[in-house]
Amino acid sequence: MIDQLLGGPSGLASGGTYRNAFTWIVDTNAMREASLVLGADEVANSISSPFVNTPPESTPAPKKPILTSACPGWICYAEKTHPHVLPNLSRLKSPQALTGILLKTILSQRLHIRPDQIWHLAVMPCFDKKLEASREELTDVYWRPSSSQELTPPVRDVDCVITARELLMLADTRGVSFPSLPQAPICTPSFPDPILDPFLFSQHLPGLHPQKRRRRNQEPAAGPSGGYLHHVLQTQLANCPGGKLNTIRGRNADVVEYTITRPLAHRNRSHYVSDPQQQRQPLNEAPLALENENKHDKEEEEVLFRAARYYGFRNIQNLVRKLKPQRPRRLPGASTITSKPVPRSSIAAKTMNSATASNINEYSYIEVMACPGGCTNGGGQIKVDDVGLGERLGKGEGVDVTDKGVMTQKEWLEKVDEAYFSMSSSDSASSPSEFEEDGDGDMDMDRDADIDLHQETMEEKEEVVNGIDIRNVRAVLQHWSQSTGIDMQKLCFTTFREVKSDVGKGANGEKDRVVELAGRIGGGW
Numbered sequence: 012m013i014d015q016l017l018g019g020p021s022g023l024a025s026g027g028t029y030r031n032a033f034t035w036i037v038d039t040n041a042m043r044e045a046s047l048v049l050g051a052d053e054v055a056n057s058i059s060s061p062f063v064n065t066p067p068e069s070t071p072a073p074k075k076p077i078l079t080s081a082c083p084g085w086i087c088y089a090e091k092t093h094p095h096v097l098p099n100l101s102r103l104k105s106p107q108a109l110t111g112i113l114l115k116t117i118l119s120q121r122l123h124i125r126p127d128q129i130w131h132l133a134v135m136p137c138f139d140k141k142l143e144a145s146r147e148e149l150t151d152v153y154w155r156p157s158s159s160q161e162l163t164p165p166v167r168d169v170d171c172v173i174t175a176r177e178l179l180m181l182a183d184t185r186g187v188s189f190p191s192l193p194q195a196p197i198c199t200p201s202f203p204d205p206i207l208d209p210f211l212f213s214q215h216l217p218g219l220h221p222q223k224r225r226r227r228n229q230e231p232a233a234g235p236s237g238g239y240l241h242h243v244l245q246t247q248l249a250n251c252p253g254g255k256l257n258t259i260r261g262r263n264a265d266v267v268e269y270t271i272t273r274p275l276a277h278r279n280r281s282h283y284v285s286d287p288q289q290q291r292q293p294l295n296e297a298p299l300a301l302e303n304e305n306k307h308d309k310e311e312e313e314v315l316f317r318a319a320r321y322y323g324f325r326n327i328q329n330l331v332r333k334l335k336p337q338r339p340r341r342l343p344g345a346s347t348i349t350s351k352p353v354p355r356s357s358i359a360a361k362t363m364n365s366a367t368a369s370n371i372n373e374y375s376y377i378e379v380m381a382c383p384g385g386c387t388n389g390g391g392q393i394k395v396d397d398v399g400l401g402e403r404l405g406k407g408e409g410v411d412v413t414d415k416g417v418m419t420q421k422e423w424l425e426k427v428d429e430a431y432f433s434m435s436s437s438d439s440a441s442s443p444s445e446f447e448e449d450g451d452g453d454m455d456m457d458r459d460a461d462i463d464l465h466q467e468t469m470e471e472k473e474e475v476v477n478g479i480d481i482r483n484v485r486a487v488l489q490h491w492s493q494s495t496g497i498d499m500q501k502l503c504f505t506t507f508r509e510v511k512s513d514v515g516k517g518a519n520g521e522k523d524r525v526v527e528l529a530g531r532i533g534g535g536w
Contacts, residue, residue, distance in 0.1 A: 023185055026185035035199055041210060045488060053103060073100055076319075080105070082386075085379050085380065110133070111133065111167075130170050137174065138174055140172045150168065175392055230432070236380045236385040238477070256269060274313075317373050318378075330379065387424065395420050
């Protein structure tokens with residue numbers, strides 16, 4: 012229904028002073044898949060070449076353990092208070108940022124207009140996404156061709172961000188009843204790029220075979236925060252014959268450790284095939300555990316990959332404390348004393364607290380999100396008190412209600428998670444009759460060639476991991492870079508920096524601090 016509100020005739024176009032609407036409504040899941048593929052590549056490169064120096068003109072590679080950088084609340088916290096973790100942050104842009112720069116670069120080139128003539132709105136579940144959109148690194152200054160020497164103000168890749176709660180407010184100010192909007196998908200103009208059109212709007216293309224469509228829903232195992240860690244784990248499993256995934260909960264539900272292990276006896280088994288196509292088979296066919304293993308083999312396992320998940324600021328504080336470099340302690344007349352590294356314990360000796368007791372440097376990847384429970388519990392997400400649907404939903408859909416007859420916030424959050432992991436009704440439409448026609452009645456005339464092109468591309472041998480066609484995503488990214496003439500590093504990667512604040516400091520604050528420290532050690536001026 013969001014596309015009906017933003018671009019349909021019954022939505023924003025029916026109210027307000029100017030009765031305007033949006034031309035294209037893009038599902039962020041398209042670039043989320045690109046972000047997942049690039050994120051898995053980033054982790055794989057850090058494992059295979061952890062000490063390779065990157066060229067000066069490219070974005071420096073993060074060091075292990077790689078920390079997700081898609082949560083702007085976590086990034087703001089790290090840049091201001093814990094700069095020692097900045098080298099560990101993933102350099103990959105978030106799906107919001109990738110979608111913004113994709114639209115600005117492609118549309119400005121194809122439509123022969125300036126980037127500031129394109130207005131991009133993002134609907135997100137988090138207020139901190141507004142901070143992300145305002146970052147200096149996410150403007151056209153960082154990807155503008157060097158031949159363009161115009162002294163124009165920087166243009167943001169994402170012009171405006173509103174939350175799901177603010178989306179309801181927008182509908183209310185325009186006099187639009189959001190629950191009464193039709194659920195049928197709208198027909199939008201063909202995107203001015205024959206390769207990107209099926210990639211961004213494949214769920215709206217009539218006549219496309221259902222099996223050829225890109226999956227839009229996620230498995231519950233992917234988690235409520237985009238599935239970054241889940242995709243990395245599935246990629247590693249697909250490349251580790253005989254590997255199996257072990258899950259160990261930490262001190263609370265928001266701290267979880269994941270390990271991929273394999274029996275030591277598996278090294279000499281014939282399952283290690285030499286055919287790369289057979290090794291990189293789809294995940295749903297990849298063997299997660301060997302049959303006919305004896306008990307001795309199960310106890311002796313090697314750890315192939317280690318990752319973790321940390322949600323919520325209380326858990327994040329423990330994480331950054333472990334990542335902080337230990338300072339050597341010096342005693343008068345004694346040698347330097349440093350803390351001994353924590354030895355790696357065997358899988359069989361793991362306990363419930365092992366997720367917090369392991370050496371943090373053993374992890375290859377850590378998914379970090381600021382909100383407890385993940386992004387579906389974001390501050391900008393719709394709360395049960397924000398809508399007048401609690402009583403109706405509670406009575407009509409078999410949800411337990413309180414004595415007041417309204418749904419509790421916990422029950423509402425469960426429904427949000429359920430909707431997040433399910434396919435929307437508009438995505439399941441596959442018949443051309445279910446789509447609206449434009450004013451001329453020519454709904455699919457401009458997209459016939461795009462559908463054929465997309466089907467021809469998909470007919471090639473797929474490389475599917477976690478339901479994502481890796482080969483197709485990489486081809487789209489390569490096409491994006493070549494068509495715009497912008498290097499992939501500038502399009503998909505960014506940098507982070509330490510932020511120092513002068514708030515609360517007087518004119519002589521630094522001088523007073525030096526005097527205070529000098530007095531403590533017996534010195535002075």
